Amino acid sequence: MNDKRFPTPVRVILKQSQENIIASAWDAVEFLRRWPGKRGIAYRRALQHCLDALDGIRSPKKAWASFIAAMKEEGLLA
Template sequence: AYQKTNIRTEHVMNDVWFSEPVVIDFEPSGHRKVSSCFEAVECLDLRWPRRARDRAWRSASRVCRDALDGLRSPTEARKTLRKAAKAAGLLA
């Protein structure tokens, strides 16, 4: 019998997209194009190296989450993500 799964997708539907992607180099798995705030939060939470979880990382995490909630602009979110990636030496 067909079973309907209840997957929460509202966070993806309300994603906030960047004007252009930020390319982050996660060694050894390679480059990742981050095109939206949801992808940014995912990378910051799951792929960011522990050694680089500093003030810039915390700021990017906060601003990207705020952008998803409509409190900050996608431009601000992209800028703080880029800054965190640069500080961590991950900017491709």
């Protein structure tokens, strides 16, 4: 399993004004495992898609899109 780079890094701002730059599926998995929001469908989809990208089952671009959707749902995009 190697690190799968996202097409564009994602800048995430937490409520405590802490900024995170998520540049790969691995970064996303680490962020999602300490997820500050609700763990709904978009969260679960993003986590699974990022894990799938690391395993080579899904493209990093699709994992990135799922991660973006989860961030938008939670209002965490910068």
